[in-house]
Amino acid sequence: MVMSSFADTLEDVIKELALFIEIAHFCVVIYGVRKEWESDKARKQPIATYLTSVACCFGGGMLTSLAVGKPALTPLSNNTSVSLMTVIWWLIFYSPLDAVFSLLSWQPVFMILLTMKEMIRTRKIMKGVNLARGVFPNSLLICSFVGMLAACGGGFVKNAAGIMRKQWDSQSIRNMYFSPITKLSFLFSLLYNLQLLNILDVRFNTIVFLQFFVMSLTSIDSKFGSNHDIFRAPESIVTSLAFDYSAFGGSSDSINEEEKPKLKHKKATKAD
Numbered sequence: 001m002v003m004s005s006f007a008d009t010l011e012d013v014i015k016e017l018a019l020f021i022e023i024a025h026f027c028v029v030i031y032g033v034r035k036e037w038e039s040d041k042a043r044k045q046p047i048a049t050y051l052t053s054v055a056c057c058f059g060g061g062m063l064t065s066l067a068v069g070k071p072a073l074t075p076l077s078n079n080t081s082v083s084l085m086t087v088i089w090w091l092i093f094y095s096p097l098d099a100v101f102s103l104l105s106w107q108p109v110f111m112i113l114l115t116m117k118e119m120i121r122t123r124k125i126m127k128g129v130n131l132a133r134g135v136f137p138n139s140l141l142i143c144s145f146v147g148m149l150a151a152c153g154g155g156f157v158k159n160a161a162g163i164m165r166k167q168w169d170s171q172s173i174r175n176m177y178f179s180p181i182t183k184l185s186f187l188f189s190l191l192y193n194l195q196l197l198n199i200l201d202v203r204f205n206t207i208v209f210l211q212f213f214v215m216s217l218t219s220i221d222s223k224f225g226s227n228h229d230i231f232r233a234p235e236s237i238v239t240s241l242a243f244d245y246s247a248f249g250g251s252s253d254s255i256n257e258e259e260k261p262k263l264k265h266k267k268a269t270k271a272d
Contacts, residue, residue: 007205024116026088060153118216147189
């Protein structure tokens with residue numbers, strides 16, 4: 001009963017503070033973009049910083065639009081959001097004395113904005129799920145995946161741009177991984193789908209509250225360097241049982257790596 005009350009209150013807060021939550025979202029995303037630029041280079045390349053900020057802020061909507069057969073630039077048709085993002089971009093990148101960037105670098109301010117950003121993620125996931133259900137009503141996987149794209153699409157775009165700037169090799173592939181936020185986005189997208197299909201007997205607002213609570217803690221944790229992954233333990237168990245079989249005495253790869261020095265030693269002995 002208490003959780004239901006909190007869930008309903010959170011839903012009302014998200015509706016009432018929609019504009020401020022969107023501002024917080026743009027601030028956090030563009031702040032992340034700004035941290036990857038040197039101040040002098042950023043001031044000489046405003047077009048590059050602006051287009052990067054647009055891609056990161058609206059990337060989720062663009063990828064979602066593509067996934068459901070709409071024009072990729074549909075999210076940019078909202079002039080209010082684009083104008084708001086443009087003002088915040090200028091303030092974070094080019095305000096005198098870097099005043100806004102310095103303010104956002106203050107941890108208490110950034111934590112408040114980060115928490116508010118997680119409120120908008122609930123809307124993004126649900127929007128992605130509903131759009132996907134309109135096109136693929138019978139596919140649980142596609143609807144869950146599109147919901148995840150809506151919530152984390154900016155991160156996908158940013159990582160893709162980073163990969164394009166680097167040399168693509170086997171090491172790049174080995175270093176690819178999904179962040180805890182991406183995994184949680186897929187999980188809650190799946191829960192929303194199950195709730196809409198009446199498979200999961202839980203109120204919508206309850207899922208919203210759980211998502212906000214869990215993802216806020218995870219997001220704050222990752223931004224300040226702890227990077228705890230609640231999926232690590234179950235992933236290790238499933239991997240050891242179903243994929244590398246280490247639970248049954250070690251994977252073939254690890255055994256081969258251990259045997260290689262012994263084989264080389266045997267060959268050297270025979271040669272002698």
